[in-house]
Amino acid sequence: MNKKTDAWAKGFSQPVYLDANATEPLRPLARAAMLEAAELTGNPSSVHQAGRRARAVLEDARNTLAQRMGVAPLNCVFTSGGTEANVLAMHGLGQGRRFLVGRTEHDAVRKGAPDGADVAWLEVDASGQIRLDLLEAALQTHESPAFVCLMLANNETGVLHPMAEVARLCRQHGAHLHVDAVQAAGRMALNVEELGADSLACSGHKMGGPKGAGALLLRGPAPRPLVPLFDGGGQEQGRRGGTPPLPAIAGLAAALCDALDTPRDLAPLRNRLEQAAQAVGAVVCGAGAPRLGNTASLALPGRRAQGQLMRLDLDGICVSAGSACSSGKVAFSHVLDAMGLGDLAGQAIRVSLPWSVEEADVERFMQSYARMAAGAGLAMVE
Amino acid sequence: MRILVAMSGGVDSSVVAARLLEEGHEVVGATLQLYDSRGAAKKGACCAGQDIRDARAVADRLGFPHYVIDAERRFRDSVIERFADAYAAGETPVPCVACNQGVKFTDLLELAKEIGADAMATGHYVRRVEGPLGVELHRPVDEARDQSWFLFATTRDQLEFLRFPLGDMPDKAAVRQEAERFGLIVAGKPDSQDLCFVSDGSYVDLVERMHPEMAGPGEIVDQSGHVVGQHEGVMRFTVGQSKRLGNAARLQGERQMVVGVEPGRKRVIIGPRANAFVNSLSVRDVNWLVDAPPEGLVCRVQMRAREEPRAARVLPTAEGATILLDEPAMPAPGQACVFYQGSRILGGGFIRRAEEQVAV
Numbered sequence: 001m002n003k004k005t006d007a008w009a010k011g012f013s014q015p016v017y018l019d020a021n022a023t024e025p026l027r028p029l030a031r032a033a034m035l036e037a038a039e040l041t042g043n044p045s046s047v048h049q050a051g052r053r054a055r056a057v058l059e060d061a062r063n064t065l066a067q068r069m070g071v072a073p074l075n076c077v078f079t080s081g082g083t084e085a086n087v088l089a090m091h092g093l094g095q096g097r098r099f100l101v102g103r104t105e106h107d108a109v110r111k112g113a114p115d116g117a118d119v120a121w122l123e124v125d126a127s128g129q130i131r132l133d134l135l136e137a138a139l140q141t142h143e144s145p146a147f148v149c150l151m152l153a154n155n156e157t158g159v160l161h162p163m164a165e166v167a168r169l170c171r172q173h174g175a176h177l178h179v180d181a182v183q184a185a186g187r188m189a190l191n192v193e194e195l196g197a198d199s200l201a202c203s204g205h206k207m208g209g210p211k212g213a214g215a216l217l218l219r220g221p222a223p224r225p226l227v228p229l230f231d232g233g234g235q236e237q238g239r240r241g242g243t244p245p246l247p248a249i250a251g252l253a254a255a256l257c258d259a260l261d262t263p264r265d266l267a268p269l270r271n272r273l274e275q276a277a278q279a280v281g282a283v284v285c286g287a288g289a290p291r292l293g294n295t296a297s298l299a300l301p302g303r304r305a306q307g308q309l310m311r312l313d314l315d316g317i318c319v320s321a322g323s324a325c326s327s328g329k330v331a332f333s334h335v336l337d338a339m340g341l342g343d344l345a346g347q348a349i350r351v352s353l354p355w356s357v358e359e360a361d362v363e364r365f366m367q368s369y370a371r372m373a374a375g376a377g378l379a380m381v382e
Numbered sequence: 383m384r385i386l387v388a389m390s391g392g393v394d395s396s397v398v399a400a401r402l403l404e405e406g407h408e409v410v411g412a413t414l415q416l417y418d419s420r421g422a423a424k425k426g427a428c429c430a431g432q433d434i435r436d437a438r439a440v441a442d443r444l445g446f447p448h449y450v451i452d453a454e455r456r457f458r459d460s461v462i463e464r465f466a467d468a469y470a471a472g473e474t475p476v477p478c479v480a481c482n483q484g485v486k487f488t489d490l491l492e493l494a495k496e497i498g499a500d501a502m503a504t505g506h507y508v509r510r511v512e513g514p515l516g517v518e519l520h521r522p523v524d525e526a527r528d529q530s531w532f533l534f535a536t537t538r539d540q541l542e543f544l545r546f547p548l549g550d551m552p553d554k555a556a557v558r559q560e561a562e563r564f565g566l567i568v569a570g571k572p573d574s575q576d577l578c579f580v581s582d583g584s585y586v587d588l589v590e591r592m593h594p595e596m597a598g599p600g601e602i603v604d605q606s607g608h609v610v611g612q613h614e615g616v617m618r619f620t621v622g623q624s625k626r627l628g629n630a631a632r633l634q635g636e637r638q639m640v641v642g643v644e645p646g647r648k649r650v651i652i653g654p655r656a657n658a659f660v661n662s663l664s665v666r667d668v669n670w671l672v673d674a675p676p677e678g679l680v681c682r683v684q685m686r687a688r689e690e691p692r693a694a695r696v697l698p699t700a701e702g703a704t705i706l707l708d709e710p711a712m713p714a715p716g717q718a719c720v721f722y723q724g725s726r727i728l729g730g731g732f733i734r735r736a737e738e739q740v741a742v
Contacts, residue, residue: 307496310449314384314410314497 027208033254070191072222082203157286158295167196186259204252213248267293391433394505473716509549534730600648659710665731
């Protein structure tokens with residue numbers, strides 16, 4: 001709070017951060033867990049007492065995740081993050097299977113299948129939800145067993161797929177169901193068993209933990225075999241080589257607990273924001289489907305996403321459009337395109353409220369957005 | 383005021399940003415991503431991956447926001463494809479004009495207005511002068527860096543909004559000195575050159591890739607259609623050229639040159655050099671930076687990027703303009719013909735192909 005006051009005093013306004021789906025602000029409990037773990041010298045694989053102390057922290061985190069997510073502890077495999085967890089599942093569990101991948105998946109999954117694998121796309125409806133009829137039809141073709149990849153919540157729109165129905169169809173046809181829960185984990189209670197997923201990926205920094213740790217959770221008896229992407233020293237039961245990043249993993253576990261123990265329904269605030277945006281001409285993408293409470297996808301017809309982002313940024317508002325590539329250029333949204341939104345796919349921004357959002361942040365966003373929608377910038381020069 | 387600076391990642395536009403910031407303006411940097419930097423990009427040409435990183439590093443160091451603008455599709459459609467198509471139609475196009483006109487001064491300028499900027503600045507060497515009858519475009523102080531010919535298509539509306547802070551710089555050394563004074567990492571960076579989107583070899587490979595029907599050997603013919611030699615690809619020839627003609631370079635004791643290219647038939651047409659000069663030509667897509675004088679205009683015209691302007695009379699027509707040259711010259715279709723009065727650009731257009739030339 002002091003920091004904020006100082007910044008204001010100097011005449012700089014603190015940016016309003018509404019890009020939680022890119023990364024959540026660090027939770028204090030996660031920070032504390034990280035710092036504590038960072039003080040430990042040991043490598044969890046070492047046999048001496050320093051190693052044992054490190055291993056105890058690692059196994060604590062593993063037990064926590066396993067218990068919170070409904071898998072056996074040895075079926076929680078730590079990775080570097082969401083992308084690696086997704087790719088590990090697709091490479092390590094999908095061998096010899098036909099991949100069925102949702103059109104609106106994140107690039108980590110869209111580009112995650114091994115080279116040369118047979119990949120077919122699953123279409124979504126206008127609200128962004130998977131077309132169950134087309135999924136069933138795809139599952140019924142008996143070429144080879146399928147490996148279905150679908151995200152629980154979409155990163156751009158927050159739209160939730162009807163996962164219970166999806167799981168039932170997959171079970172019925174002997175398909176493996178891999179769920180990318182990177183955006184959902186920590187924002188809703190999740191149980192792999194109840195969800196009916198065979199594998200599930202999550203990421204620490206999307207729940208208020210640090211960047212650098214994620215997990216792949218596997219259903220069934222432990223340890224479930226999984227072909228590693230690289231062998232390394234055989235860590236994680238030979239399923240993920242490399243020394244685990246202990247501070248990041250401790251932070252991930254602490255963040256998940258904090259997120260689930262202090263849930264905050266952001267939907268009322270998000271809905272107010274959406275109503276205000278609609279009042280000035282915005283279209284809410286995916287509004288017809290059940291969604292994450294923190295996410296709003298707002299398209300402003302005729303206004304390029306790039307210009308909107310820049311304008312809001314210059315106003316001190318941090319939001320995003322689509323998923324940014326490494327150069328930072330704003331790409332056309334494949335998600336909104338798959339929903340059949342046409343030109344709007346290049347005209348939408350994503351507003352995603354962080355766990356720590358304050359009402360004043362949303363107020364400031366609404367003011368800036370309204371000014372932008374009214375084209376105040378254009379009026380100044382013409 | 384809020385000024386969007388088009389930053390290529392080179393020393394010129396970096397100095398522009400630094401100077402405007404020093405003058406107290408709110409500077410916003412933008413770099414166009416014109417093609418995927420993961421492809422082979424030519425060293426010493428603008429806007430490859432490293433250039434975007436350099437532009438961003440300059441912005442970070444000076445402390446102003448910087449954005450990367452995706453213009454890949456627009457650049458491909460409006461510059462690269464048009465460049466290849468023009469070649470395929472037997473012209474010698476100027477892609478830098480198309481890029482300035484479309485991607486930079488239309489799209490980026492529109493974006494500048496969208497974000498509430500009051501002006502857009504670039505590192506071009508050209509002067510913008512507020513004249514008694516409105517804004518004027520002039521050659522820069524540093525003649526060696528003159529880019530005015532490439533900017534003739536800038537409209538008066540665009541010119542109103544644009545700023546070219548380097549137009550008054552005496553020479554490049556002075557710009558580099560400024561860069562050093564500001565501590566910019568790009569102070570010693572080599573100048574960009576040639577076509578930025580041609581990554582290896584030459585534009586020939588690019589055009590042949592986009593128009594495979596034009597690749598391969600063909601005939602060299604004289605103006606009555608008699609075959610006088612062979613060539614290895616029409617792409618290697620433009621009007622006015624005498625090189626690469628082999629034995630056909632001199633026929634019946636007369637020096638020959640290319641007078642036409644027929645890409646569809648893979649034919650290069652040659653004629654005696656002495657006959658190729660014309661006294662008049664017509665131009666299309668004329669941009670006027672003064673009110674087009676119906677009675678015509680006595681001025682000087684420049685028909686290539688690097689050549690002395692020649693005395694001429696320009697007559698506006700419904701389709702563009704007709705140029706009456708005081709001395710015969712050899713215009714190349716597709717190139718720009720820019721009208722100057724002293725250092726000032728009055729207008730310009732693109733030279734029509736021989737078959738489209740309007741008889742005078």
